[in-house]
Amino acid sequence: MLFLLKKYIGSLLMPLPLIIIASFIALLLLWFTRWQKTGKTILSLSWLALLLFSLQPIADKLLLPIEGKYVQRYEPKTTSDTIAGTTSIAPVKYIVVLGGGFTYNPKWAPSANLISNSLPRVTEGIRLYHLNPGAKMIFTGGKGVNSISSAEVAAMVAQSMGIPVEDTITLKNPLDTEEEAAEVEKVVGKQSFILVTSANHMERSMKFFEQRGLHPIAAPANQLAVTTPLYPWEKYIPSSYYFSHTERAWYETLGRIWQAIKPMSADISAETAQDSQPEDR
Numbered sequence: 001m002l003f004l005l006k007k008y009i010g011s012l013l014m015p016l017p018l019i020i021i022a023s024f025i026a027l028l029l030l031w032f033t034r035w036q037k038t039g040k041t042i043l044s045l046s047w048l049a050l051l052l053f054s055l056q057p058i059a060d061k062l063l064l065p066i067e068g069k070y071v072q073r074y075e076p077k078t079t080s081d082t083i084a085g086t087t088s089i090a091p092v093k094y095i096v097v098l099g100g101g102f103t104y105n106p107k108w109a110p111s112a113n114l115i116s117n118s119l120p121r122v123t124e125g126i127r128l129y130h131l132n133p134g135a136k137m138i139f140t141g142g143k144g145v146n147s148i149s150s151a152e153v154a155a156m157v158a159q160s161m162g163i164p165v166e167d168t169i170t171l172k173n174p175l176d177t178e179e180e181a182a183e184v185e186k187v188v189g190k191q192s193f194i195l196v197t198s199a200n201h202m203e204r205s206m207k208f209f210e211q212r213g214l215h216p217i218a219a220p221a222n223q224l225a226v227t228t229p230l231y232p233w234e235k236y237i238p239s240s241y242y243f244s245h246t247e248r249a250w251y252e253t254l255g256r257i258w259q260a261i262k263p264m265s266a267d268i269s270a271e272t273a274q275d276s277q278p279e280d281r
Contacts, residue, residue, distance in 0.1 A: 003175050006258070015053055015243070015250055022046045054238035056230065059245040064225040066252050067199040070206075070218040074194060076131045089217060091132045094193035096184050096216070097125040098177065098205060099141020099150035110160040113153050117198045117222050122154050124221035125196045126161055132194070137163060138187060140171045140180040177201075178265065181208040190215065198222040200248050204255050211264070224248060 011017065023046045029039030052058050075086040101115035111119055122139075129137055137158060141150025151170035159165055169187065174180040184193075192215040197205050199220035209216045224245050 006176075010251070010254060013254060015049070015247055019046050019050050050243075051238055053246040054240065054243040056226065056235045056239070056242045056245075059242040059249075060225040060227075062249040063200060063245045064227070066203070066249050067220070067223055067225050070199060070202040070220045071223075074128060074131075074217065074219040091135070092193050092217065093135055093191065094138055094188045095125050095128050095132065095135050095219075096138045096140065096188070096193055096195050097121050097154060098180055098195070098197040098201070099139065099154065099174070100198070102141070102146070102150045102153045104146045104148050104153055110153075110157045114157055117201075118150070118154065119157070120222035121196050121198060122157050123161075124219060126158055126163060128194055128196065128219060129158075129163060129167070135194075136167055136169055138169045138171060138184060138193075140174050140183065142173055142175045144175075177205050177208050181205075181212050181214065182265070184209070185212050185214055188214070192217055194219045196221055198224075198248075200224065200252050204252060204259055207259065 012021075022042055026039045026041075026043035026046060029035045029042070033039070072087045075088050077088045077090050098121065100118035100121060102113055102118055103115060104113050114122060125137055129135055137155075139151040139154040139158070141154070143149040143152075146153075149170065149172040151172050155168040155170050158168055171180070171183040171187070174183050190213065195202075195205060195209060195216035196219045199222060202218050202220045206216055206218055
């Protein structure tokens, strides 16, 4: 129930629903009240917000700080010099790929069932698998209203791209990142593992895993904020694509606020209390 309530409230607090609600209120004021000036002001501000949030410079300026903490690409440790913009570490036994948007239609190509942020996460996980021979790929995520889970769909995609079935593990129950961290802990314990999720989701994810005393190695995927040159029309003509970048920045900001104010889960609280007790002498 709390999960559904969180999703409904979070969806209503996203930029587009808020702009539509504000515009609707403005129209009611204009059509049915004497508050014409207030209605015009609200409608004008709603239109302006929609315009600005759809422009690349503004959308990506909002998103870049969200993605900015984890920017380096993971590469295996070798005797050669470190490639610029990468992090070299020793091989690991587990690669955890967090679930994201998905659907399930068996008539579609497998990868078509991974929506938006999910496919880049899986493909980055596959790349890292080939750099870590013998590793196990762990896919997380529940089924929601679909017939099979996000974890199963992601595993199917990985297997269709050559990952052996025996090297995939599906955690089919978690509904959010906090639950994913709890389930992953049961498999990997306290050993280091690679954590793959979207760059804008990485900081919040790392916090959930580290709260449990786990040792994730950040491997960000699906970077969205563009820092390379663009044509002028790509930057200054409103676009739904860049509006989606604003939505991601907004969504993660709301998620961080909720993460900061929500009570710590009972099992973590118990572990923290146990760790704080003095050892027997």
